[in-house]
Amino acid sequence: MKLKLSLILPLLALVLIAASFLGRADSKMNNSKTGGKTEFATLAGGCFWCTESDLEKLPGVIDVVSGYSGGTLENPQYKQVASGKTQHIEVIQVTFDPEQVSYEQVLDQFFRHIDPTDDQGSFVDRGPQYRPAIFYHSDQQQEIAQNFMQEIDALGVFKKPLKTELRPFKEFWIAEDYHQDYYKRNSxxxxxxxxxSGRDAYLDEIFGEQRNTNPVTLRQMIDESKGVTQSRSYSKPSDAEIRDRLTELQYYVTQEDGTERAFNNEYWDNKAEGIYVDIVSGEPLFSSTDKYRSGTGWPSFTKPINDAFIVTQTDYKLLYPRTEVRSRFADSHLGHVFKDGPKPTGLRYCMNSAAMRFIAKEDLKKEGYEEYLALFN
Known part of the structure; x- marks a missing residue:
């Protein structure tokens, strides 16, 4: 049976509209411009016009979409959310490339462009729909956000305690089309x-008027407060550079979270004086002054040189929780820390030799680590 042209045309129009919307959603939510792995961060910091604009400036961010999260109403509309009765919050969904920018760096950019201390709204926009929040997508994101917020609170840069909610991600609803890239369309x-709104006046007061032309990250402020030396710059090279520089075992341990064999590794029985640095970035990790013979067959230490150079997170790879240790800047897997060590810390930092390079005391000055000679006086 033939369909009349008058019926076909409206149906075709509906199909094209649906395809256009789905294509936009797919482009926004599953952007594949990098051709590689992407991750999401869902963040609330007041008006999404502003947070979208600020997060899109961060290198490594692929896309930012304005929308709503936190409530139970399906497919909410702006007027419904703005009423404050839906429990939804204005949020942005950030798609980023973890090879170029870390989740903590996304949070760093986010916190430096909002007021994380006001749980009653955001600047001129008042109400629960504008309060600050982080919707984590994994246990790892939750742990990173918790630790980072604790460090920011201890830093005291915002002058008030953080009141940013940390909530599990459940659903993201894309806001109306006219809200997307509003700062470009209606500049x-x-x-x-x-x-x-008072947003920029507040941020200028907190971070200084040079915050856009000469930005200092919260991580830099935190590290400086912990006494991390700025005489050297530490960063993670590209994957191609890392593969070219490391042995197969070193790559397996640092980049694929592997473990080398006990009693069959370079430093487990090393008794020389010196420091151990990240094999990828060179950031200082441990000193021979804190090394001890644990009997495990891996190099073990009671503490790191400086807590600011390491990151800990919960690891469930063996079905039970362990505390994994990673380097701050290179994000290399180093090993694990356990609570069965000797005094004074009671901790055992059980590391992989393949994740580290040893620099003897007599070579510290030549290698650019002269400040650590004081450890051996």
Missing amino acids: VRYKYYRYS
Whole structure:
């Protein structure tokens, strides 16, 4: 049976509209411009016009979409959320490339562009729908966010305690099309709103008027407060550089979270004086002054040189929780820390030799680690 043209055309129009919307959603939510792995961060920091604009400036961010999360109403509309009755919060969904930017760096950019201390709204926008929140997508994201917020609170840069909610991610609803890239489509109105909202005046007061031209990250502030030396710059090279530089075992341990064999590794019985640095970045990790013979067959230490150079997180790879140790800047897997060590810390940092390079005391000055000679006086 033939369909009339008058019926076919409306049906075709509906199909094209649906395809257009689905194509936009797929492009926004599963962007594959990098051709590799991507991750999501769902963040609430007041007006999503502003947070979208600020997060899209971060290198490694692929896309930022404005929307709503936190409530139970399906497919909420802006007027419903703005009423404050849906329990939804204005959020942005950030798609980023973890090979270029870490989740903590995304959070760093986020916190430096909001007021994380106000749980009653955000600047001129008042109400629960504008309060700050982080919706974590995994246990790892939760742990990173918790630790980072604790460090920010201890830093005291915001002058008030953080009141940013940390909640599990459940659903993200894309906001109406006219909200997307609002700062580009309506630049004059956006600039007027942003200026009038008081956001930039507040951020200038907290971070200084040079925060855009000469930004200092929260991580840099935290590290400086912990006494991390700035005489050397530490960073993670590209994967190609790492593969070219490391042995197969070193790559397996640091990049694939592997473990070398006990009693069959370079430093488990090393008694020389010196420090151990990250094999990838060179950041200082441990000193021979804190090394002891644990009997495990791996190099063991009671503490790191400086807590600011390491990151700990919960590891469930053996079905039960362990505390994994990673380097701060290179994000190399180093080993694990256990609570069965000797005094004074009672800790055992059980490391992989393949994740580290040993620098003897007599070579510290030549290698650019002269400040650590004081450990051996």
